[in-house]
Amino acid sequence: MLKAAVLTRQGLGRTVNQDRVVVNQTVVDPQPAKTSVFSAELPSLVAVLDGLGGHPAGDVAASLAAEVIASASSEVRSEPDVVALVEEANRFLYQTMATFPILQYMGTTIAGVLVTLEAVTVFHVGDSRVYFHAGGDLVQATVDDRRDGYVTQTLGGHDSFEPIRVHASTEPRADRRILAATDGLFDHTDRETLSPAMNGLLEEVPDQLSQVAIESANPDDFSVAVIEPSTAAQAGDPAPGTEGLS
Numbered sequence: 001m002l003k004a005a006v007l008t009r010q011g012l013g014r015t016v017n018q019d020r021v022v023v024n025q026t027v028v029d030p031q032p033a034k035t036s037v038f039s040a041e042l043p044s045l046v047a048v049l050d051g052l053g054g055h056p057a058g059d060v061a062a063s064l065a066a067e068v069i070a071s072a073s074s075e076v077r078s079e080p081d082v083v084a085l086v087e088e089a090n091r092f093l094y095q096t097m098a099t100f101p102i103l104q105y106m107g108t109t110i111a112g113v114l115v116t117l118e119a120v121t122v123f124h125v126g127d128s129r130v131y132f133h134a135g136g137d138l139v140q141a142t143v144d145d146r147r148d149g150y151v152t153q154t155l156g157g158h159d160s161f162e163p164i165r166v167h168a169s170t171e172p173r174a175d176r177r178i179l180a181a182t183d184g185l186f187d188h189t190d191r192e193t194l195s196p197a198m199n200g201l202l203e204e205v206p207d208q209l210s211q212v213a214i215e216s217a218n219p220d221d222f223s224v225a226v227i228e229p230s231t232a233a234q235a236g237d238p239a240p241g242t243e244g245l246s
Contacts, residue, residue, distance in 0.1 A: 047112025107157025
């Protein structure tokens with residue numbers, strides 16, 4: 001089994017939340033901002049997406065890419081499957097832009113994990129991140145596509161099709177929490193400040209992380225998925241379900 005506590009909220013002073021969160025076939029509703037807890041069988045796919053600010057329709061890009069990921073998540077079983085699905089989301093954004101020129105240049109980042117009985121595949125494009133949390137330490141598992149303060153690679157984001165390199169790596173599954181987050185969490189703070197907020201009850205961690213982001217005066221939209229794979233999970237575990245927490 002896998003449990004995930006997720007939260008997405010609009011940034012301070014922002015007019016729309018351009019982030020999205022995917023847990024298997026569910027795209028989490030960005031309104032209202034509240035923590036939702038998911039329990040799911042393995043394999044499970046969890047991802048966060050951050051629509052590009054300063055580009056047209058960042059929320060549309062994140063929503064469309066999230067729907068592509070969610071709609072095919074049940075077919076994803078391996079690292080190559082993950083890479084192919086993210087590439088398909090990129091293609092779909094450009095196909096949509098070609099049909100609706102008003103959406104030209106829309107784009108989004110993505111970061112997430114595929115958890116199976118045996119392994120964890122970490123993947124990302126852009127500067128959204130995945131961390132591992134164990135022994136009280138938060139370790140970044142991704143390397144930002146960013147140079148001189150600019151994001152260098154996204155899904156979409158250009159006026160004509162640009163292929164992407166999906167960063168993906170797979171390692172044996174371990175009994176540790178995983179954090180997928182958009183830059184509304186970490187851009188104005190550091191790992192040492194974030195690490196203590198990863199402790200405690202799973203369903204309380206997203207709000208603890210949100211409070212860190214607020215105290216750091218980060219004005220950006222905020223999305224986190226805190227994932228807890230169970231090393232005892234076996235095929236035939238109870239069917240997936242969700243529970244919303246205020």
